[in-house]
Amino acid sequence: MRINTLFARLFLTCLAALVFSHVVLAVTFAALFQHSQASLHLNAAALNQMKQLFSIASCLSLVPTSIMLLFLSHRITAPLREMQRVACQIAQGEFAQRVKIKRHDEVGTLGEAFNAMAAALADLDQMRKDFVANVSHDLRSPLTSIHGFVRAFLDDAIPDDRKCHALQVMEEQTTRMIKLVNDLLDLTRIEAGQLEIHPVAFNLSELVRQVVARMEPEWAKKQVIVEILTEEAYDIYAMADRDRIDQVLVNLIHNALQFSPPACSVAVCLRKEAQAMIAVQDEGPGIKPEDRERIWERFYKVDQARTKQTGTGIGLSIVKHLLDLHHSPISVASEVGKGSTFTFTLPLAPNPSLLLEAERPER
Structure with missing residues (x-):
């Protein structure tokens, strides 16, 4: 069976280390007692009774220790679960979410880095929204102007002495749109790594x-x-x-x-x-x-x-x-x-x- 949570892995790892340390302690204790049995003047019955008491004490100590490990594992992994929750909210577009971590260890540093990333994403998202609004305005304004002059030409509503001026305005607005589109294309190529230079x-x-x-x-x-x-x-x-x-x-x-x-x-x-x-x-x-x-x-x-x-x-x-x-x-x-x-x-x-x-x- 595969363990898919960090909390379970951390808890089981600590528990396995604890059990292993008890086994090593028991084996070492038994070997030392066996070696020192003659000098301690203990008979076989007393030695067996001591082994039983040691085994019972070891088993009983595993219960509170396991509870303590469970609490510590939950406490250690709590910030990571908080990061997971906030990451899911950010993925849904809630860029104002932040991780609340009151720690100064490596996990706390990770939380601060996570919050810095979230703030950068929020700024980028706001700039993207402003950019879309600005581009929409910069495209709509000249298009509206050109459309108005074209309609006026079709309706023959522009006097002959103003037609040259109207054409100049249309040319300026067209140039403005071409520059904007070219800038957008260049930016896309630059970010895609497709723009090359030839010195x-x-x-x-x-x-x-x-x-x-x-x-x-x-x-x-x-x-x-x-x-x-x-x-x-x-x-x-x-x-x-x-x-x-x-x-x-x-x-x-x-x-x-x-x-x-x-x-x-x-x-x-x-x-x-x-x-x-x-x-x-x-x-x-x-x-x-x-x-x-x-x-x-x-x-x-x-x-x-x-x-x-x-x-x-x-x-x-x-x-x-x-x-x-x-x-x-x-x-x-x-x-x-x-x-x-x-x-x-x-x-x-x-x-x-x-x-x-x-x-x-x-x-």
Whole structure:
């Protein structure tokens, strides 16, 4: 018969150890008495009587000892049964449940770890709910806008001088949806381990200029100035996946624009040291110290009250994952009320002079 509970195994193990110790004690006692019988001047009848009394005492001692073992086994395994109960409730979606353990041993440590896991699951579940709500809003808003303009076009309700503006709005909303869908696909591929990078040598300075120029309609509409700051006399060449670094820059600049008030500036700084250093600096509200470690988590948003301005909370998570694939660290320096600076590094490309020569147009 198989024993399927820890309580029964613990109790039977302790009981077997107790019985075995009694048997060893009885055998040892009998052997010593047999060896010392002559010096103790005991006859055979007295020796047998002592053996019987010892056996009776051993059997009687097993009863209270077994009761004590039963109580201790139940007490030791009680936290584990509590964990099992709470785990079943968490599996049903009740993430507020916690294990109540007032112990400081290994079982107590296990209970604390279990509660920490439950708290992390509760936070993740809340972020998932917020994420679904935000994504639903971010998809519904542009779809509603596009649907309204399409209906207006079909009804010929838009004046000719406003049709160009309506098409521009539809194009902006379509671009917004495409970016959201692409971010979701990238996040899914990253978490599934299906996203690969292909490092090549490329002109990092030129890539930054292209990204800033490509995003000009966005920052011009926000009335924010984006400038490139560098003290290098020549372009910087890096070794990385050009398309993924393009995605990193777009997400960082987009994040800076989201939090920058009008009439402010966003700076993209380039510096060449042992590695190529890129920093994106904004003049936004800054990030609180307790939020800085969590901004890289998927679905996490610093300001929950500003849902429409802060997006879905996956941009920085994608940035962190992409740079991790490059083995490139990224850090954030921020002061509340004075803005934030995101800085990351990339390895320099070997033989940049050859690349520069190859980029020069033929005469």
